[in-house]
Amino acid sequence: MVAHLRAAPPSESSTPAGGRDALDLSGEAGGCVLLVGQAARPAVSEALLAEGFEPVRVEGMREALARLASSEALPRLVIIDAELPDGDGFSLCGLLRADAKAAHLPVLLVARHQEEFHRDLAAGVGADEYLVEPVDARDVAVLARLKAGRRGEEDVYDAHTGPLPLVHLVRALLSGVRSGRVILLEDTGSFTFRHGLVVDATFHGERGSLAFRRLLCFGAGGYTVTFGPELHRGTFSMDRAYLCEQVVPGLERFEALRVRGLPLAARLTVDFNRLARELPTLPEDVEQVVRLFDGRRTVRAMLLECRFPEALSYEAATRLFMLGVLVPAILVEERERARESAGPPRLFEPAPTPDSDDAS
Numbered sequence: 001m002v003a004h005l006r007a008a009p010p011s012e013s014s015t016p017a018g019g020r021d022a023l024d025l026s027g028e029a030g031g032c033v034l035l036v037g038q039a040a041r042p043a044v045s046e047a048l049l050a051e052g053f054e055p056v057r058v059e060g061m062r063e064a065l066a067r068l069a070s071s072e073a074l075p076r077l078v079i080i081d082a083e084l085p086d087g088d089g090f091s092l093c094g095l096l097r098a099d100a101k102a103a104h105l106p107v108l109l110v111a112r113h114q115e116e117f118h119r120d121l122a123a124g125v126g127a128d129e130y131l132v133e134p135v136d137a138r139d140v141a142v143l144a145r146l147k148a149g150r151r152g153e154e155d156v157y158d159a160h161t162g163p164l165p166l167v168h169l170v171r172a173l174l175s176g177v178r179s180g181r182v183i184l185l186e187d188t189g190s191f192t193f194r195h196g197l198v199v200d201a202t203f204h205g206e207r208g209s210l211a212f213r214r215l216l217c218f219g220a221g222g223y224t225v226t227f228g229p230e231l232h233r234g235t236f237s238m239d240r241a242y243l244c245e246q247v248v249p250g251l252e253r254f255e256a257l258r259v260r261g262l263p264l265a266a267r268l269t270v271d272f273n274r275l276a277r278e279l280p281t282l283p284e285d286v287e288q289v290v291r292l293f294d295g296r297r298t299v300r301a302m303l304l305e306c307r308f309p310e311a312l313s314y315e316a317a318t319r320l321f322m323l324g325v326l327v328p329a330i331l332v333e334e335r336e337r338a339r340e341s342a343g344p345p346r347l348f349e350p351a352p353t354p355d356s357d358d359a360s
Contacts, residue, residue, distance in 0.1 A: 037081025043137035142172035174240035186221030199234025269295035
């Protein structure tokens with residue numbers, strides 16, 4: 001269920017839930033996040049607490065500047081409402097960028113209403129992101145986790161699919177207006193985002209929307225997020241609504257099968273006798289899945305090669321395995337080895353008879 005910034009009840013606690021060890025993207029876990037203004041406080045505070053951060057809330061510009069000036073330890077992130085009781089968030093962001101002590105702080109600006117000039121104004125004052133309500137508080141927490149992994153003074157961030165899955169990252173990136181690229185470090189894949197849209201992706205030789213879907217299913221390990229202009233022509237266009245409504249349900253089905261279904265590393269082959277018996281009950285296009293199981297491909301390789309959606313192919317393979325149509329390749333290999341060790345069949349040797357036994 002989507003949690004809007006003003007939809008959840010306020011939380012007055014300032015102690016991080018689950019401890020600081022719940023987050024470790026940049027070598028340091030948790031940390032303080034400064035929330036400035038009214039609209040961003042309740043649901044965002046709870047989402048940050050759940051991710052191991054310590055949200056600290058102040059009312060406006062003067063209180064925020066006083067806290068930053070008096071505190072020895074700076075927050076990991078500052079989230080500012082565009083409208084403040086004693087000024088505006090854009091001006092506060094500009095003041096932070098002009099201060100040597102706070103110039104490097106990641107800043108998210110949250111606006112209650114969309115204004116045409118806000119995007120340019122946010123970029124002009126150096127905001128790291130500009131979001132417009134209604135905003136999913138989980139996306140704000142994800143951006144906080146991402147910003148915690150900043151690489152020095154660069155606009156480059158390191159993260160890992162364990163604590164920060166790609167689908168959560170994409171959803172958060174598409175809630176904002178920045179452009180950039182995400183590159184997997186341990187696999188062959190990347191995707192490009194621009195002004196709230198995913199516009200290109202590559203994964204294992206594929207490019208486009210198919211590559212993006214497979215990257216979300218199979219991409220794992222460390223990755224980097226680099227913000228900056230992405231001007232090359234894209235191959236498709238996907239916004240946050242389409243991602244959440246059309247792509248995420250398939251990813252959830254896929255992940256459920258991954259947890260309780262066939263191991264992706266398993267090698268399966270076809271029991272053709274069983275297939276012949278079950279064929280009348282199977283869909284016609286199941287042949288496109290069956291033919292990919294030759295005893296050498298893993299389930300993962302089959303899913304990457306099949307043109308059906310990954311969750312559908314995975315479900316089909318699981319059903320065929322339960323029916324006995326697909327069997328572990330190692331069982332067939334052991335059966336063949338046992339047959340070979342028994343030697344050739346004795347086709348021409350006469351069977352022994354009682355008379356021959358007496359004669360001997």
